[in-house]
Amino acid sequence: MKKVAIVGGTGYTGVELLRLLARHPEVEVCAITSRSEAGRAVADIYPSLRGEYDLAFTKPTTQTLAQADLVFFATPNGVAMKQAPDLLELGCKVIDLAADFRIQDVSVWSNWYGMEHACPELLDEAVYGLPEVNKASIIGADLVANPGCYPTAVQLGLLPLIEQGLIDTQYLVADCKSGVSGAGRGEAVGSLLCEAGDSFKAYGVAGHRHLPEIKERLCVANDGAVGMTFVPHLVPMIRGIHATMYARLKASEHSLDFVQGLFERRYKDHPFVDVMPIDSHPETRSVRGSNMCRIALHQPQGEDTLVILSAIDNLVKGAAGQAIHNMNLMLGLKETAGLNIVPLAP
Amino acid sequence: MKKVAIVGGTGYTGVELLRLLARHPEVEVCAITSRSEAGRAVADIYPSLRGEYDLAFTKPTTQTLAQADLVFFATPNGVAMKQAPDLLELGCKVIDLAADFRIQDVSVWSNWYGMEHACPELLDEAVYGLPEVNKASIIGADLVANPGCYPTAVQLGLLPLIEQGLIDTQYLVADCKSGVSGAGRGEAVGSLLCEAGDSFKAYGVAGHRHLPEIKERLCVANDGAVGMTFVPHLVPMIRGIHATMYARLKASEHSLDFVQGLFERRYKDHPFVDVMPIDSHPETRSVRGSNMCRIALHQPQGEDTLVILSAIDNLVKGAAGQAIHNMNLMLGLKETAGLNIVPLAP
Amino acid sequence: MKKVAIVGGTGYTGVELLRLLARHPEVEVCAITSRSEAGRAVADIYPSLRGEYDLAFTKPTTQTLAQADLVFFATPNGVAMKQAPDLLELGCKVIDLAADFRIQDVSVWSNWYGMEHACPELLDEAVYGLPEVNKASIIGADLVANPGCYPTAVQLGLLPLIEQGLIDTQYLVADCKSGVSGAGRGEAVGSLLCEAGDSFKAYGVAGHRHLPEIKERLCVANDGAVGMTFVPHLVPMIRGIHATMYARLKASEHSLDFVQGLFERRYKDHPFVDVMPIDSHPETRSVRGSNMCRIALHQPQGEDTLVILSAIDNLVKGAAGQAIHNMNLMLGLKETAGLNIVPLAP
């Protein structure tokens, strides 16, 4: 059994790691830390985990964490970059579920995240953990930046088109919708049931931190600049992201059937992407609790605007599940170990 | 007191007419009809109306309806067009809340609605009841086509831009989200709480009946063809429509301040459109139960794509409230009579 | 026009007072206070009130408040009792929507609320503002304690039975369910959509502060001690309280028809209690946004346990609406002024 530790286990990403790792056949959680809850049993905070873990939260000392083969940071932005260097030094592998290592351009990162980067020298070594793009690099990596939730849904929907040069990459639109768990378990008025419930709104239209992440990665695929308008919205539901993407085909001779075939081939060997039949409408509940991304393609009225629909569970494929996928690759385990979950519907 | 009748009062549009008309100072409901519920008291089906109406549902005979000064059709598509000619003949004014008179091009209508039109000769006379465009014509009209819910939210967000020729009208995107009440009170698996709840999806991407309505009206404003990709989505909430629209400015010298000023001037004399300050994010709950449309404008990163956000209550400004607005104009009453409602939030 | 002021206007009770007072024909809001939001416009925090108020929040000085004929305290427990004496001295009437004046027994109050009472000498003068019991006293009162939300729903369901001595008052059960707005707009993890949504639980079973309030008032009606088990639950909805009460009839000869008649007579002259037909099931949405309490009676299988169902909107009849009802009585206005609202359903 491999040993892993989780830093910052009281948030939704942390508890989701615990849920998934409780059934992982080759990994055990040796430590889970929280400054504020140190000493408290895991099941006290999450009764859904009663009987699953004997662990109590501890303080996040390097000593405690260094027992682990791999450490997950399920912490706010800016935490992992301070502690990762020591852990890497001691031979631990590290996966950051926050944004510290997602963006290579450190000045872009500092602008959007409003702080200096604590270890820019590690960015070179950090691998962007989207297995559908970087599987080989992840296998050899010691430090992985787990992608953001929106960037996961958006990239999986656009990459095949960009890689093949089929679309106008200057005027992409990603209209994205997220459940409220994306805002975390923090006490925020906007996440109250009475504020977010039975209502719908856009937020952060002027600029959301996931935009530079998406653009940097799409630029790599495009081998050149990409123009994108990205608008996130808040949906009165707990889990789920749905991205609706609009892209103009460069040449009108490309039929939807051709594009559908392209997507199917692109993701054939990737167990967590499901290309649905043409004209499907993926529901977020069809991936609830699972690591699957479901994608469907449309070409309304046969015109030259493609509509790509992409649905994930933001806490799984958008966070903890993708992190475990990366862990499996980094530790030489079976790619799908612990992630073989049937979605919960209804 | 003017007298009005409602045909098809058991659906959500019908009951919303009843809610609003119960407090209208100058109108009384003299008849409400339903084939399936004839004989049953209104409050039996809608306990929220206990004590408000003594009426029972009756059969929709022309004789019953002809007592009214104005008849609302809150019926499925294809009903009003059969009964309106007789009522008009007898001197009743008619407002159809369904789609029978919304589209002037009868062949387009037949294609999308899958039936022959029963009285194409009335289309000339029918006025499209969007008061922010057609107030003068509505005042003199005997027959008004109440706009669809999506078309209301989308047109109010795009009209000022199109009228002034500021945007590229060939590649408009309207990414729209509706609460489940938009699907009506019919028994449909997809509208069950366990199907639509805690989930999000697109639907009808291949083509939704509100698209030809939107395009026909925008073409009038544009004095030429318009290209639009329209994708509706289902939100796990009861009421509300949120339209997120993407449009490219033709000339980059138009600042967001300029566009904001344009919207404010355009809607200055229209009591039910609220142009919010730049960078606002209208929530659907901020219009819940009211006839208001709230609009906000964004120009992310100062690039040339405008993002227009538009929020309405689909049952009020998107249906019953707009119908009463039209009724007020047609019957010579105060424009805002009976519609002076503070939204219910939280 | 009478003038009123609201202390603590940023919570749900405060904004609900604003919603209702915006349409009150004889009252205007002259000041609204909030320490934390002083200087901010009301519509900034509640966009649903855009266009309704020009007011900005101010600091709650006695000077500001004393302009008003009547001051509402929509504050946490323990605030009104400090400021009320000065305001009463200056001739303002006062309604406290919190608990400071609800319980006459000051030692019971201190035990449950965990603080010393600041002005026990005012308790004698304070009138418990349940108009269905105390209308005459409220009319002459300067200081009214607005009842709690649960106590309102429970008392209206049990009072007719207790007043007539029909039930065993030693083993009453009140199983109550509340929407999340009952917990207020404070930042609390338990009120997050992701914690309270799509789930159901009891809370405070060991003892909830509304229990001593209910018991004290029922003892008055009973002219003797009352035994009650009160269990509150949290429902994944925004507004609404549903109380399900179980009481054993003393004498089996009392038929349900007899009890129904008793309730109908008891509430005949009370405009905000609706005794529904036998075997009805009041839904909380049937009172959403309105000041109505709907009650229905059942006697399952004809046995001697009565089941009483009582539904209110916790923010209206359970808080702001009842406060305005009390204000109308205290200021000599029409009892129903400003409260003539049709519930919002669906």
Next chain:
Amino acid sequence: MKKVAIVGGTGYTGVELLRLLARHPEVEVCAITSRSEAGRAVADIYPSLRGEYDLAFTKPTTQTLAQADLVFFATPNGVAMKQAPDLLELGCKVIDLAADFRIQDVSVWSNWYGMEHACPELLDEAVYGLPEVNKASIIGADLVANPGCYPTAVQLGLLPLIEQGLIDTQYLVADCKSGVSGAGRGEAVGSLLCEAGDSFKAYGVAGHRHLPEIKERLCVANDGAVGMTFVPHLVPMIRGIHATMYARLKASEHSLDFVQGLFERRYKDHPFVDVMPIDSHPETRSVRGSNMCRIALHQPQGEDTLVILSAIDNLVKGAAGQAIHNMNLMLGLKETAGLNIVPLAP
């Protein structure tokens, strides 16, 4: 691998069986039937099962079903009783998830279910499948009546008290709350999101079919008559049942600690009952998707009324999970096989 078949697989109970059986290590689904959907692939109706099953729905012929070692009936009441005799004859074991074999008293059954029983002679042989009571009998059974959802939650909360004679069994109260999935996937107005959402109500207070089932089973435990008032309520959530039970202790010397110990011993060897610490409040989400029943005990103010809280997932412990538990026992498999699921929270 054992083979099982499912009759009536399109409802929520059917799809939940499919979800759970997809990961069962020793069982495979050889047939799934539906008259209305015959020929359609399972994943067409439930995209959450894409990639899990190659099966299409077939017609429910005895021939098809008889290939299986065990047949689940996930059908409406009245179906299993017609087809079970033939299947038992052919050597199949049968579990009925509906009510046909739940009640031994055939006249009581006929009264409540409004039909004649088709095979009363099988009732003797039918075992009531609550493993916490009947494990030994289930192991040897060919025909098992899977308990109702409410009866499961209620019995598990009351049985230890009744078996030990600690409470007054003449005035039990079970105030129960269910998510909307309990009403099934049928097209019913009352289950629409716009009817059941953001609202709360009681239903069936006059008499619900689960009452005679509960009473019959509690009478067996009590060895004598039992009096119960049972009131079900509808909660605006998808899954979950919460039962709040009120029982009076016969002797006041029994402390809550004593009762707690009794429950812990009673359920020590039962893997799917979790007796939580005193004063806990089980949330339905803490069992979402799992077969666990969580129970907590309270004695408010130390008086002689016990409050017992019991929470299950109605589709798992209240239906499909309990059926698989019964299947495991009947087929000689490990009791917990396929049911080792961590609840999905948030």
